Amino acid sequence: MSKVKYYYDSDTLSYRKVERKKGRTLGFVLLFITGSALMGLIFLITVLNSGIDTPKERRLERENENLALQLSILESKMDLASQVLENIQDRDNEIYRILLDANPISDEVRKAGFGGVNRYENLKGYDNSTMIIESHKRMDQITKQLDIQSKSLDEIARLSADKEKLLAAIPAIQPVSNEDLTRMASGFGYRTDPFTKARKKHWGMDFTAPRGTPVYATGDGTISRADANASGYGKHIRITHGYGYESLYAHLNDYNVRPGQNVKRGDLIGFVGSTGRSEAPHLHYEIFKDGDKINPIHFYYGKLSPAEFDELLKQSQQENQSLD
Structure with a gap:
């Protein structure tokens, strides 16, 4: 009041x-x-x-500090990713592709830029636009390189699978075990014919062994023939290995396979005999590449030691009399 x-x-x-x-x-x-x-x-x-911040300003300042921290962490992670990716790229070009006879991927292809000048236009106009745009550019570059490397590794996987099949298909072991072998009677080249005594080309290798000695497939493949319908070979087997390779096993006493059957390297396919144009029990062995007969001596790297191979090479080079 x-x-x-x-x-x-x-x-x-x-x-x-x-x-x-x-x-x-x-x-x-x-x-x-x-x-x-x-x-x-x-x-x-x-x-x-006076410089005293309002609550809203303090909140925005904290958000900016957190954004800068997150971008810094992202940069560190991208640095690590780039190092790992570069290591994979080096191994890809300098190891995998060399071993698999594939062309390396050039740096121009791996690190090519992106087209379009306005790709990051929507990121402009902010306080941290420059830092954000640079981070996006680097992330896009890493993503593109990863995509190229992923496709490269897919190609290497396919090449490796083909190379593995090729190595398994190549006739690479001796068709008769050393334990069962009496001697390597004759090699590839000019030899004396046992019947005509004329000097003629001997297109395979003769392995002397007792009748009934096991004969093994020298590489993976499919039995294309197992019959006695070829002149001079008697009972013989042909294996189609693929990649242009074929092997022949002649003068057999008997078969252990049939035409169309798939076999693996080292499978028992038949037994030594003296059928056809043969002077004594032995295995006549030939290899074809793209239809041409080639020297089998170059393919015995599967089970022979260096010393055994050297001895086999010396015997194969002697110009003696063949057994067929």
Whole structure:
């Protein structure tokens, strides 16, 4: 409750109540409001100029700091990914592709850029646009290199599978075991014919062994023939190995396979005999590559030791009499 104020009236020699005028009261109110607003404005200007952050500014600042930290972590991860990828690329070009006779992938192909000048246009206009754009560019480059390397490894896997099949298919072992072998009677080249005594080309190798000695497939393949219908060979077997290779085993005593049968290197396919144009029990062995007869001596790397191979090579080079 507001206090009542009085004043002394000298004319009436008495105290009278002070009456407030309405206009004057309103003026005081307006003056108070104006003063308060002015003080608030002065305070706001003072706060803004003093460097004191508002809650919103502090939140945005923390978000920017977190963004910078995340980008720094991402850069570190991309550095590590680039190192690992570069190591794989080096092994790809310098080991895998050399062993598999494949052309290396050039750096121009691996590290080619992307087309389009406006690829990162939507990332511009921000405080950290430069850093963000560079991170996106690097990530795109790594992604592209990974895609190229992935396709390269797929190709290497296919080449490896083909190379494994090729190595298994090549006639690479001796068709008669050394334990069962009496001697290597005749090699590839010009030899004396046992029947005509004329010097003629001997197209295979003769392995002397007792009748019934096991004969083994020298490489993976399919039996294409197992009959006695070829002149001079008697009972013989032909194996089609694929990749242009074929092997022939002649003068057999008996078969252990049939035409169309698939065999693996080292499988028992028949037995030594002396059928056909043969002077004594032995195995006549030939190898064909793309239809041409080639020297089998170059393919015995499967089970022979270096010393055994050297001895076999010496015997095969002697120009003696063949057994067929």
